[in-house]
Amino acid sequence: MKEKLSCFHAAILVHMTQTGIVIFALPGLLAVQFGTNGWLAVPLYFIVTLINVSLIAIVYRVGEGKSIFDILERSIPKVMLYPLYVFLIGLWSLIGCIAAKKYILLFQLIAFPTTNPMAFKFVIDLLAYALIVKGLYNIAKTATVFFWLIIWMGLFLFYFFGDLEWVTFTPFVFQGGHHDVKTYFDIYAAFLGYELSLLFIGYSDRKTRLVKAIIWGNGITAINYILICLVSFGFFSLPQLKSLFVPLLDLLASIKLPFIERIENLLYGFFLFSTILTIGMYSWSAKEVSQRIFPTVRSRFLAFVIVLLSFIVSFIPKSLYEVDKWLRLLAYLEFWVAFGLPLLLISVLIVQRGSKGELSHG
Amino acid sequence: MVKCILIASVLGTSIILSACSDRRIIEEIGFIQSASYDRSADGQLIIAISIPKADSGSKVSREEFLTTARSAKEARITLSRQSQLTLASGQLRNVLFGCSLARLGIWEHIDSLVRDTVISPQVRITLVDGDAAKLLTRQYKQHPIPGRYIEQLLEKSSRNQTVPKVTLHDFVKEYYEEGIDPVAPIIRDKGDHVEIGGIGLFRDDRYVASLHPEEALIFAFLRGKFNQGEIIMDLGSRNGIKETAMLSAINSKRRITVNFDQGVPTVYCHARIQGSIMEYNGTLKISDIHGRHQLETQIAQNVTERANKMIRLMQNNGVDSLGIGRFVRNSMSYSGWKSLDWMAKYPEVKVIVNVSVFIKDVGKLKI
Numbered sequence: 001m002k003e004k005l006s007c008f009h010a011a012i013l014v015h016m017t018q019t020g021i022v023i024f025a026l027p028g029l030l031a032v033q034f035g036t037n038g039w040l041a042v043p044l045y046f047i048v049t050l051i052n053v054s055l056i057a058i059v060y061r062v063g064e065g066k067s068i069f070d071i072l073e074r075s076i077p078k079v080m081l082y083p084l085y086v087f088l089i090g091l092w093s094l095i096g097c098i099a100a101k102k103y104i105l106l107f108q109l110i111a112f113p114t115t116n117p118m119a120f121k122f123v124i125d126l127l128a129y130a131l132i133v134k135g136l137y138n139i140a141k142t143a144t145v146f147f148w149l150i151i152w153m154g155l156f157l158f159y160f161f162g163d164l165e166w167v168t169f170t171p172f173v174f175q176g177g178h179h180d181v182k183t184y185f186d187i188y189a190a191f192l193g194y195e196l197s198l199l200f201i202g203y204s205d206r207k208t209r210l211v212k213a214i215i216w217g218n219g220i221t222a223i224n225y226i227l228i229c230l231v232s233f234g235f236f237s238l239p240q241l242k243s244l245f246v247p248l249l250d251l252l253a254s255i256k257l258p259f260i261e262r263i264e265n266l267l268y269g270f271f272l273f274s275t276i277l278t279i280g281m282y283s284w285s286a287k288e289v290s291q292r293i294f295p296t297v298r299s300r301f302l303a304f305v306i307v308l309l310s311f312i313v314s315f316i317p318k319s320l321y322e323v324d325k326w327l328r329l330l331a332y333l334e335f336w337v338a339f340g341l342p343l344l345l346i347s348v349l350i351v352q353r354g355s356k357g358e359l360s361h362g
Numbered sequence: 363m364v365k366c367i368l369i370a371s372v373l374g375t376s377i378i379l380s381a382c383s384d385r386r387i388i389e390e391i392g393f394i395q396s397a398s399y400d401r402s403a404d405g406q407l408i409i410a411i412s413i414p415k416a417d418s419g420s421k422v423s424r425e426e427f428l429t430t431a432r433s434a435k436e437a438r439i440t441l442s443r444q445s446q447l448t449l450a451s452g453q454l455r456n457v458l459f460g461c462s463l464a465r466l467g468i469w470e471h472i473d474s475l476v477r478d479t480v481i482s483p484q485v486r487i488t489l490v491d492g493d494a495a496k497l498l499t500r501q502y503k504q505h506p507i508p509g510r511y512i513e514q515l516l517e518k519s520s521r522n523q524t525v526p527k528v529t530l531h532d533f534v535k536e537y538y539e540e541g542i543d544p545v546a547p548i549i550r551d552k553g554d555h556v557e558i559g560g561i562g563l564f565r566d567d568r569y570v571a572s573l574h575p576e577e578a579l580i581f582a583f584l585r586g587k588f589n590q591g592e593i594i595m596d597l598g599s600r601n602g603i604k605e606t607a608m609l610s611a612i613n614s615k616r617r618i619t620v621n622f623d624q625g626v627p628t629v630y631c632h633a634r635i636q637g638s639i640m641e642y643n644g645t646l647k648i649s650d651i652h653g654r655h656q657l658e659t660q661i662a663q664n665v666t667e668r669a670n671k672m673i674r675l676m677q678n679n680g681v682d683s684l685g686i687g688r689f690v691r692n693s694m695s696y697s698g699w700k701s702l703d704w705m706a707k708y709p710e711v712k713v714i715v716n717v718s719v720f721i722k723d724v725g726k727l728k729i
Contacts (some may be wrong), residue, residue, distance in 0.1 A: 240538040
């Protein structure tokens with residue numbers, strides 16, 4: 001019998017999948033988009049994710065724990081599902097690969113600037129591959145270990161409390177922002193990752209309390225983001241925050257301990273753990289979907305092909321601007337997948353229930 | 363097992379290979395510790411850098427380089443031609459700007475420093491009354507590495523509130539923020555040593571006025587909260603005797619409130635100062651509670667007068683170095699603030715300073 005996810009592991013897995021490279025730009029994005037006290041938008045985004053999670057919860061309850069593929073394939077012919085599957089494979093493997101490329105390009109801002117970024121990408125993809133082939137249960141356990149390896153960095157936020165000036169926050173809420181539609185999606189990218197929990201359904205049982213785990217994981221992410229953004233809005237002045245490309249990196253660079261300073265390189269390295277998890281989970285999801293198209297092909301081989309293809313694709317975007325452009329498009333598509341896929345599944349389940357009712361009545 | 367070895371070897375090889383092009387050997391790197399910016403007579407930029415020598419066998423403790431260029435980055439390329447070392451800015455601690463250059467504006471240089479990911483936001487920004495390059499490259503008998511000497515001098519002085527602590531982050535924050543202007547400490551060359559020359563006040567990125575070093579603590583009282591410092595008060599003359607008091611171990615808190623009367627803001631700046639009297643040569647009996655109260659009132663009056671004078675100087679020069687505008691902004695509506703031309707209004711704003719002093723003790727003596 002397959003091992004099932006525990007509630008704690010699932011929660012941490014959701015949190016770690018969400019925590020990726022967008023966290024570095026998040027305070028700046030909020031400042032540009034919402035203006036004054038933009039950090040207050042984080043709870044609003046959290047509420048939107050909860051609405052999405054409630055759709056996933058309906059799929060879980062009504063589908064009685066069946067995997068999303070079983071639900072879809074029961075009502076829709078497989079051939080008709082293939083375009084959707086191919087789209088999901090492409091989208092999820094690209095999100096993983098472009099997120100990794102962005103992590104590397106940001107890393108090269110502070111270290112090894114002239115090294116070929118694809119050399120780092122190769123190493124990261126190799127690690128991601130080693131993670132994917134181990135299966136979801138082991139990925140979840142790895143996520144828990146990685147979580148403990150990075151969560152302590154939250155203590156550094158206390159370092160800034162002495163430097164926070166309440167006058168900098170201003171009493172104004174959401175004034176002076178751009179309120180640009182595209183940037184709403186850019187910010188939402190920081191929360192994406194929980195939607196992959198749709199694929200956990202087949203790996204969980206009652207004890208997993210999956211919906212509770214997703215909410216908890218999401219909650220940890222939201223609290224984390226609120227604290228980071230709150231500190232950023234007090235530490236930087238608003239126009240300064242707007243001008244910074246990766247404010248979290250500047251925040252880390254400002255830490256000066258009596259025995260050490262300039263530790264942002266070291267701390268940024270720790271974020272590799274959460275980035276690998278994000279890459280791993282998106283690639284694993286792509287592999288899960290590809291398994292439905294090629295059920296007889298070995299899972300390891302599929303994982304290898306996905307990682308290899310995404311590695312080749314990641315040669316294309318060369319600058320941070322290009323990577324951001326790609327990520328923006330991918331996050332936009334993923335937002336609609338996050339809401340669209342559960343809605344599609346709910347519709348299919350309603351049809352299935354209706355025909356079941358007709359059969360029982362007939 | 364074979365797979366593990368394979369993965370480990372691929373990882374190891376990749377890391378080694380990837381590190382090849384960005385190799386750093388510490389003996390081959392010149393870590394710039396301090397840099398100075400001046401303006402030459404023909405309008406060019408004079409840049410000097412100071413590099414402490416890591417080699418213990420070397421007779422000299424530092425190396426200095428000087429060049430003329432159009433920008434700091436161009437200067438770094440030119441300077442690297444003069445040195446056998448690879449110049450690195452990651453350990454930069456001080457950036458000194460000559461006052462004559464600062465009067466023209468320093469944002470383009472600050473922008474270059476902020477943009478460079480290698481440079482720490484904790485780098486100190488300092489003005490030099492005179493030639494910054496000369497101060498940085500001078501031989502001080504007792505201080506073989508001037509960069510480090512200046513860093514320690516500023517560190518100690520900012521702890522004692524003799525100058526405000528101004529890092530690259532602080533300067534940029536205040537430059538960008540509405541309702542406050544940046545400041546920077548001033549130092550000057552005194553032959554065999556360097557001394558604190560006051561506080562430079564900026565309008566945006568241009569240095570426009572300065573405060574005397576003796577006024578630094580008054581500035582600190584008005585600017586925020588602090589826990590360490592000492593000040594000598596000239597309390598005037600009584601019966602032909604010049605009275606002075608020294609207030610030490612100071613704790614100070616500041617609160618600013620704003621009232622609007624028919625749309626015109628009046629700013630109330632209240633400072634609560636607490637400290638110990640370490641020296642007093644007046645006629646009051648400070649061991650007595652009434653004498654202490656009288657002295658507290660005298661000190662409060664003295665601080666208030668000096669604070670008013672300082673605020674007038676700032677208003678006359680159009681510099682909001684105390685950040686009064688931020689409090690005015692926070693007491694208005696957003697649209698009201700946006701429609702207000704704060705810097706035009708600022709010189710006419712009424713600022714009422716209210717200082718209360720509390721003497722904790724008068725030292726070990728009972729008399």
